[in-house]
Amino acid sequence: MYIISIVIEKERTEAALFDKEYKLLLKKTGELEDAAKLCGALISESGISHADIDYVGIAADSSLVSPCSVASELEKSIGLKCLPTTLTDARALGEAYGLEDASTLVMLKIDEKIECGIIIDKKAYTGANNQGKSIAHTVINFDGFECSCGNRGCFEAYACNSGLNRIAAESGVDGAGALTHKQLFEMNTPEAKQAQMLYVKYLATGITNIINLFQPRYLVLDGPFTEVGDALMNPMMDIVLREQYTHSMSNKGEVRFADVKSDTALIGAALLGR
Numbered sequence: 001m002y003i004i005s006i007v008i009e010k011e012r013t014e015a016a017l018f019d020k021e022y023k024l025l026l027k028k029t030g031e032l033e034d035a036a037k038l039c040g041a042l043i044s045e046s047g048i049s050h051a052d053i054d055y056v057g058i059a060a061d062s063s064l065v066s067p068c069s070v071a072s073e074l075e076k077s078i079g080l081k082c083l084p085t086t087l088t089d090a091r092a093l094g095e096a097y098g099l100e101d102a103s104t105l106v107m108l109k110i111d112e113k114i115e116c117g118i119i120i121d122k123k124a125y126t127g128a129n130n131q132g133k134s135i136a137h138t139v140i141n142f143d144g145f146e147c148s149c150g151n152r153g154c155f156e157a158y159a160c161n162s163g164l165n166r167i168a169a170e171s172g173v174d175g176a177g178a179l180t181h182k183q184l185f186e187m188n189t190p191e192a193k194q195a196q197m198l199y200v201k202y203l204a205t206g207i208t209n210i211i212n213l214f215q216p217r218y219l220v221l222d223g224p225f226t227e228v229g230d231a232l233m234n235p236m237m238d239i240v241l242r243e244q245y246t247h248s249m250s251n252k253g254e255v256r257f258a259d260v261k262s263d264t265a266l267i268g269a270a271l272l273g274r
């Protein structure tokens with residue numbers, strides 16, 4: 001048996017054929033709406049038949065399309081069982097597959113907003129209504145910054161790009177409003193240093209909450225903010241290691257940056273029927 005995996009992102013759609021050991025055999029790239037065409041090309045070029053495909057795992061950026069709608073339409077058009085998930089969950093599953101002893105893993109993606117993928121016993125956790133991982137809207141500062149959800153003080157309101165710029169503005173940083181994480185952390189003015197320190201503190205608070213909730217073996221950070229590297233990770237981890245409930249235990253989980261290998265999401269989508 002074989003598995004087809006499809007990943008739909010902003011720039012492109014990728015599809016890959018895997019064998020039953022989850023080894024990638026063939027990969028195709030196309031436009032956003034090309035999923036069915038790519039499945040057909042994988043099957044014909046590899047010389048197998050539809051009956052040889054066990055299922056199609058689909059991961060889609062839910063800000064572009066609904067993974068469930070894509071799966072339902074594709075199932076009708078190609079006649080194969082389609083299993084949907086979000087891009088973040090697929091990346092979390094793919095990351096966990098490549099790491100030793102990663103039965104529990106949390107992936108935190110910070111960009112314009114915060115998305116979270118939670119792997120428990122090697123499966124993606126969703127909760128009721130598929131809303132069981134809204135880490136973004138846990139409150140880290142009562143009566144703090146207004147959040148897009150209507151509440152105040154949410155983790156997302158501080159850690160996402162607009163939160164970073166709001167912290168920079170309150171600290172009096174020049175150019176606040178349009179700064180990337182990398183730009184702020186490369187600045188050396190006293191105002192920028194103050195904003196960096198505050199940002200690290202809020203980020204560490206949100207991450208400490210995740211560790212206290214899940215005790216993941218791995219907590220993986222993803223998104224453009226990871227370009228800051230050690231200048232962010234080192235001071236943040238000083239706080240996280242001190243503040244987490246298990247601070248005195250030796251066997252702590254590892255906080256790391258995401259593997260930037262492009263096939264992580266494809267592997268994760270291929271694992272959906274495992």
Ligand SMILES: [Zn+2]
Pocket residue numbers: 136137147148149150151152154156157
């Ligand atoms: Zn919120």
